[in-house]
Amino acid sequence: MRSLLVIALLAGSAHAERYIIDKGETLQHVADAHGCSVEALQRANGLRTTLLKPGTAIDLPSCSLRARAQTRTRTVAPRTRPTNDEERARAALAVIDGATWIDEPKPAANPTVIDEPKSSVRSVRWDGELAGAEQLPRGDGYRVRRPELAFGVPYVVDHVRHSIAEVRALYPDVHTLAIGDLSAKHGGRLAAHKSHQSGLDVDVGFYFKQVPDGYPEHFAGADDTLDLQATWALLTAFARTTDLDDGVSIMFLDYALQRRLYQWAVKRGTPEADLEQLFQYPHGKDAQSGLIRHWPNHADHVHVRFKSRR
Numbered sequence: 295m296r297s298l299l300v301i302a303l304l305a306g307s308a309h310a311e312r313y314i315i316d317k318g319e320t321l322q323h324v325a326d327a328h329g330c331s332v333e334a335l336q337r338a339n340g341l342r343t344t345l346l347k348p349g350t351a352i353d354l355p356s357c358s359l360r361a362r363a364q365t366r367t368r369t370v371a372p373r374t375r376p377t378n379d380e381e382r383a384r385a386a387l388a389v390i391d392g393a394t395w396i397d398e399p400k401p402a403a404n405p406t407v408i409d410e411p412k413s414s415v416r417s418v419r420w421d422g423e424l425a426g427a428e429q430l431p432r433g434d435g436y437r438v439r440r441p442e443l444a445f446g447v448p449y450v451v452d453h454v455r456h457s458i459a460e461v462r463a464l465y466p467d468v469h470t471l472a473i474g475d476l477s478a479k480h481g482g483r484l485a486a487h488k489s490h491q492s493g494l495d496v497d498v499g500f501y502f503k504q505v506p507d508g509y510p511e512h513f514a515g516a517d518d519t520l521d522l523q524a525t526w527a528l529l530t531a532f533a534r535t536t537d538l539d540d541g542v543s544i545m546f547l548d549y550a551l552q553r554r555l556y557q558w559a560v561k562r563g564t565p566e567a568d569l570e571q572l573f574q575y576p577h578g579k580d581a582q583s584g585l586i587r588h589w590p591n592h593a594d595h596v597h598v599r600f601k602s603r604r
Contacts, residue, residue, distance in 0.1 A: 311354040315346045320463045322534070328354055332534050344456070345463055424481030424493040430454060435462045436471040437510040443484060446476040446493040449540040450600045454496055457531035461501075461524060468524050472499030472510030474595055494543075494600045500525045513594040516551050522558040529555070532598050533572055533585055539603060542585070546597040549579045549588035 313324055321344035325332045332344055338355040346352070427445040430438055436458050438444045446454075458471060474497030477490050489495045499513050501524035506514035516525075535541030552575035559569055574584035589597065 312351050313354050315348055315350045315352065319346075319348075320344045320460060321346065321352075322460060322464070322531075324352070324354070330355060331537070333537055344460055424477050424479070424491075427477070427479055427481075427493055429479075430473065430476060430496075433458075435459070435468070436473050438473045439511065440475060443475040443478055443490075444473070445479045446496065447540075447600070447603075449603070450476070450493060450496065453532070453535055453541070453600065454498075454598075457528065457535075460531040461527045464527055465501075465524050468501050468521070469505050470510050471501065471528075472513055472595070474498065474513065489597075489599070492602070494602055496598050496600075497595045498528070498598060499595050501528065515594045516548075516554070520554070522555060526555055526559060529586065529596065530572070535600075536585060540601055543599045543601045545586045545599070546589035546592050547586050548590075548593035549575060551593055552586060552588065 313328070315324070321332045321335050321341070324330070325335055334355055335352065336342065336344070339352045341352075424445060424447070426448070428448040428451045429441065430444040430446060430451050432438065433455060454473070462468060475484060475487065475490050476496045477493045478484060481491050481493060484490050487495075490497075497513075499510060500516055501521040502509070502514065502519045503521045504519040506517075506519070508514070529545070529547075532542050532545065536543075552573050556569060556573050556575050570584070572585050574581050574587045577583055579588040586596075
């Protein structure tokens with residue numbers, strides 16, 4: 295049973311609410327129940343973790359989760375909307391690195407104008423090096439498939455471990471999660487990857503109701519045994535970092551799988567505004583909207599890209 299203490303302030307008629315953490319609860323439980331973001335609760339209480347001991351008293355700030363959420367939308371001008379695989383690739387790369395497709399306006403009709411400005415996309419850097427890397431260590435609840443390619447920026451490693459711990463706090467019985475590549479120790483190109491060069495990317499598997507053969511040594515497709523609830527919790531744990539300076543920038547996930555998670559969340563009662571910010575679905579595979587975007591060959595894992603502090 296949730297415990298809530300309301301303490302009257304002696305200096306006025308305002309009230310400050312204090313919440314007592316129950317066994318098995320995390321800050322996410324409290325945020326969901328009281329319309330706050332996890333980050334707002336952390337700031338109000340000077341916390342760096344979402345896992346608190348039972349009996350801990352925290353302040354509940356006055357806030358709205360939806361009001362604090364940041365829109366993660368990139369607008370594509372009609373004339374530059376991707377129409378083939380090459381253009382889709384360029385658009386996706388631009389979004390990952392925080393660039394935006396831009397369409398230079400046409401000049402006003404003028405008989406002296408000879409050359410019409412062309413549409414363009416800001417240059418995107420995919421080559422990268424990695425200094426001061428930290429290796430994602432072995433840990434409870436996940437298995438690193440290739441430890442020699444599990445190096446990342448320290449805050450990326452922290453976010454990955456923290457997000458997995460949040461899910462395990464909510465669902466203690468979930469199985470071990472597969473973690474794919476981050477980067478090589480000193481960065482640089484990896485075979486079969488265009489990104490994963492600067493310690494900002496990580497590939498993460500899914501949760502299943504029945505563990506597939508060979509998992510977590512290998513990724514497994516999202517078949518009928520996919521645990522939508524636990525996988526939703528994993529994606530939203532990553533998504534809640536987006537308003538941090540070093541949080542998630544974008545995630546890539548197969549469009550059909552987005553649809554399954556979207557429909558599950560609708561039945562669950564998730565507000566439409568929250569779904570709009572999280573998913574590209576149902577606006578189409580080419581829509582430049584939502585934190586989670588479609589990319590081919592991402593039906594067995596999610597690609598999570600973090601912001602660069604540099």
